[in-house]
Amino acid sequence: MGPDDAYANAPYIPDGESYPARWAAEAAAFRNRHPxxxxxxxxxxxQAFDLFLPEQEPRGLVVFVHGGYWMRFGRGDWSHLAAGPLSxxxxxxxxxxxxxxxxxxxxxxxxVARAVTVASERVSGPLRLAGHSAGGHLVARMCCSDVSLTERGRIERILPISPVSDLEPLRETSMNDTLRIDSRExxxxxxxxxxxxxxxxHVWVGGDERPAFIDQARWLSASWDMPLTVEPGRHHFDVIDGLADAASPLARALLS
Known part of the structure; x- marks a missing residue:
């Protein structure tokens, strides 16, 4: 297995190429109901964030950081995933x-550190951070001491979902023509x-994900001695679905 194949998700997911359009449609429908x-x-x-507010005084703030290998997607593609925490x-x-x-x-x-800081100025109370794939990497970075984050003391939990925790393997992929990761970075x-x-x-990954992503999740869990959940039957594109349902195991791991 070559480096590009190891980190390719869509070819190994049934109808994988259809997911981005489906995410965008679900997100747009949610924004229409909850501008x-x-x-x-x-x-x-x-450099902006969408802020969804509950009808009552917020219990706190959840920040969700999207993935896409730091090369794709935007904040408007994932709005529907706010449903669980918002409810x-x-x-x-x-x-x-x-x-x-x-x-x-x-x-x-x-x-992202700046976004978390500005968002936390708008909403009082505890912070919970979640991110998927490259977003999982980014929320994990928020608790590293070299990142300037004035509100770190308010963070109660971080949930990296299918995170990239070690960037070194990506240097061997063709994506690095765009990412430009050198050894220092x-x-x-x-x-x-x-x-x-x-x-x-709490590190989370799907049981049906590519081995490289299961490895990345395990590396982070082992390095930091933090819990790891491998959710059976979930692949890289549907592992985040549980965020939209407050009763799901994924949402409970973030919110409970």
């Missing part, structure tokens, strides 16, 4: 960020190379 506040946090148009009285912020190759992954890390931006954080982290 968010759009809050800029930086200088570019992608439990949590506000939900979904940040966008600039994409590679316009920026480096280290720049995206700083942007691979070391600095890989959560597994940072000490375990003080806040609780």
């Amino acid at each position: 968010p506040d759009v809050v800029p946090y930086g200088e570019t148009t992608r 439990e009285g949590w506000a939900v912020a979904m940040p966008g960020y600039d994409l590679c190759p316009d920026v480096h992954i280290r720049d995206i890390t700083r942007q 691979a070391e600095q931006e890989s959560p597994v190379h940072h000490p375990a954080p003080d806040c609780p982290v």
Whole structure:
């Protein structure tokens, strides 16, 4: 198995190519029912987050960071995943960020930290962070001591879902023509190379995912001595579905 194949998801998921359009449609329908506040946090148009607010005073703030190998998608593709936390009285912020190759992954890390800071200024109470794939990497980075995050003390839980925890293997893929990860960035931006954080982290991955992603999840869990759930029957594209249902095991891991 070559490096590109190891990190290819869609070819190994039934009807895998249809998922992005389905996500976008579900997200648009949810936004029509629950229009968010759009809050800029930086200088570019992608540096903004959608803020969904419950009808009552929020219990706290959930921040969900999307994936796409730091190269694809935007905040508006995932709005429907706010349904679970919102139904439990949590506000939900979904940040966008600039994409590679316009920026480096280290720049995206700083942007997400800024988004979390600005969102936390809008909503009081505890913070829960979740992210999928590249977003799982980014939320894991939020609890690393080298990231400037003034509200880190409010973080109660971080849920990296199918995270990329070690960037070094991606240097061998053709994606690196766009990502431009060098050895220094691979070391600095890989959560597994940072000490375990003080806040609780629960790593989550689908049991039917590519072996490379199961490995990445296990590496993070082992490096930080944090719990790992391998959810049976879930692949890389549907492992996040549970966030939309407050009663699902995934949502409970984030919210309980």
